[in-house]
Amino acid sequence: KSVKKGFDFTLMVAGESGLGKSTLVNSLFLTDLYKDRKLLNAEERITQTVEITKHTVDIEEKGVKLKLTIVDTPGFGDAVNNTECWKSVADYIDQQFEQYFRDESGLNRKNIQDNRVHCCLYFISPFGHGLRPLDVEFMKALHEKVNIVPILAKADTLTPSEVKKKKIKAKEIEQYGIKIYQFPDCDSDEDEDFKQQDTELKESIPFAVIGSNTVVEAKGKRVRGRLYPWGIVEVENSAHCDFVKLRNMLVRTHMQDLKDVTRETHYENYRAHCIQSMTRMVVKERNRNKLTRESGTDFPIPVVPGVADSETEKLIKEKDEEVRHADHEPDSHQQHDHEHKSEHNFDHHEHSDTQPNLETPFDYKGDEAL
Ligand code: GDP
Numbered sequence: 001k002s003v004k005k006g007f008d009f010t011l012m013v014a015g016e017s018g019l020g021k022s023t024l025v026n027s028l029f030l031t032d033l034y035k036d037r038k039l040l041n042a043e044e045r046i047t048q049t050v051e052i053t054k055h056t057v058d059i060e061e062k063g064v065k066l067k068l069t070i071v072d073t074p075g076f077g078d079a080v081n082n083t084e085c086w087k088s089v090a091d092y093i094d095q096q097f098e099q100y101f102r103d104e105s106g107l108n109r110k111n112i113q114d115n116r117v118h119c120c121l122y123f124i125s126p127f128g129h130g131l132r133p134l135d136v137e138f139m140k141a142l143h144e145k146v147n148i149v150p151i152l153a154k155a156d157t158l159t160p161s162e163v164k165k166k167k168i169k170a171k172e173i174e175q176y177g178i179k180i181y182q183f184p185d186c187d188s189d190e191d192e193d194f195k196q197q198d199t200e201l202k203e204s205i206p207f208a209v210i211g212s213n214t215v216v217e218a219k220g221k222r223v224r225g226r227l228y229p230w231g232i233v234e235v236e237n238s239a240h241c242d243f244v245k246l247r248n249m250l251v252r253t254h255m256q257d258l259k260d261v262t263r264e265t266h267y268e269n270y271r272a273h274c275i276q277s278m279t280r281m282v283v284k285e286r287n288r289n290k291l292t293r294e295s296g297t298d299f300p301i302p303v304v305p306g307v308a309d310s311e312t313e314k315l316i317k318e319k320d321e322e323v324r325h326a327d328h329e330p331d332s333h334q335q336h337d338h339e340h341k342s343e344h345n346f347d348h349h350e351h352s353d354t355q356p357n358l359e360t361p362f363d364y365k366g367d368e369a370l
Helices: 021-029 042-047 086-105 133-144 160-176 191-205 243-253 256-293 308-327 331-342
Strands: 007-014 053-061 062-071 118-124 150-153 217-218 221-228 231-234
Touching: 007 086, 007 256, 021 118, 053 118, 053 221, 062 133, 062 331, 086 150, 086 256, 118 133, 133 150, 133 160, 150 160, 150 243, 191 243, 217 231, 243 256
Parallel strands: 007 062, 007 118, 118 150
Antiparallel strands: 053 062, 217 221, 221 231
16 A cells, blocks of 8 residues: 555654765765755854754655655754754654644544654764763653664764774663664564574664765776775775665665654654643643632533543543553563553543644643653
């Protein structure tokens, strides 16, 4: 069905500017997405706030259509004060969830445009000593909203042993409690070759990549690469970098899983939080009305008649318990899902009693705020 209809996929690139994000995107999808890009000078960059840009391109290969959207976060890390520079990126992701939630709750649910961000390639600088505080803060702010795939940028500036060391350092991500995208377990009945490829893929994280906008001649062949006085680095040569692994993972092997995890985990979390806050608001409003002895309420969210306030709270508690309980289930794939899920999760039917308040913007600030 998807092959017939075409795929849509939204990829976000984030990380300090100048790390080769635009070049990598062009290399990945063989397009020039940044034709109109205006690079700002230092003075302009001081005053600039993080501005999110979106490029959409339709790609067709062997009759299969892909509507690719790239969300870029230029200027990130450029300002003198980078405090909370990830906020606008986190807000952007939430806004897409919010839009989807509104559309899904509207009358015409058939042709919803899905702008939810399915994957965020986070670029780590090859020049520092491992992760910088900004990297940690950024990933922490986003890891429960989007699938983060870390990338070691400009791998051609490193020797093989440096790449190895940097990869070990970058694996510290998990020590900070950051949950990056977890590649699903390989089925036990897959053939040995596939299993081997899958293991290599998982071991490659963070993917050490090289990008180039130019085609050069290497050993009589024209290849995408970078020409240096001492030789040529080839983008698509797996002895030189993990570019091919990253591309295969994004457009062939894991695109659907990235979309599934976005829908089933990140969006579900957002939705659950919204429904929960709305239910709480209804309960509060009804209590207030009771206290002021008002007969009616102008609160726009309808509530199922006959459900007492304490019962609504009880239902929420029961659901919380259920989700907490499910977190301890042994099934490995399930675990993968739940690891990303927050404590509260709701099912469509159970909460058909609450319709989103379409007048009020959803105020979702993640677990901590609640
Ligand atoms: P962005 O600001 O993160 O989008 O970075 P750009 O893609 O504009 O790249 C910034 C500079 O780095 C440009 O001069 C690129 O030619 C160069 N560059 C991009 N990718 C690589 C790479 O993989 N290796 C090296 N050595 N330089 C790169």
